[in-house]
Amino acid sequence: MKPSPGNTPEKVRAKLSNIFELPADVVLDLPRFMLVGNSSLLIENHEGILEYSEMLVRVATKEGTVAVTGQELELEEISTDQIMISGRISALKWPE
Numbered sequence: 001m002k003p004s005p006g007n008t009p010e011k012v013r014a015k016l017s018n019i020f021e022l023p024a025d026v027v028l029d030l031p032r033f034m035l036v037g038n039s040s041l042l043i044e045n046h047e048g049i050l051e052y053s054e055m056l057v058r059v060a061t062k063e064g065t066v067a068v069t070g071q072e073l074e075l076e077e078i079s080t081d082q083i084m085i086s087g088r089i090s091a092l093k094w095p096e
Contacts, residue, residue, distance in 0.1 A: 031061035033092070040076070041068060041085045041092070049075070049083065057085055064095030 032044040043059055043066070050065060051058040052075060057068040073087035 029062055031063060031066070033066075035089070035092070038070075038089045039086060041089055043083045043085070044081060046081070046083055049078070054087070059083060066095075067091075067093040069093070 029045055031046060034042040034044075036042075043061075045061065047060040047062065049057065050060050052073075054073055055069060055071060057073055057075070059066050059068070068085055068089060069091045070087050070089040073085055073089070075083065076086045077084035
């Protein structure tokens with residue numbers, strides 16, 4: 001598929017994702033969040049931790065900075081492609 005002047009690489013990948021029924025988070029390298037109750041959060045496809053305290057964790061993603069707020073927050077696991085946060089999670093805030 002040859003990109004036309006109005007198509008960005010992301011738009012082309014999104015169209016291919018739809019055509020071949022591939023998950024958009026994989027094809028477009030989008031962040032993926034898996035929240036289990038309010039006690040643990042798995043973030044995949046992150047770009048690093050910007051801020052960390054017991055009440056706030058700010059994580060950089062391709063889509064912008066995501067803020068996780070709560071109490072007794074801990075980084076349980078950190079790797080190049082995923083972060084596991086545990087504690088009492090009260091809110092997730094995505095960029096506007």
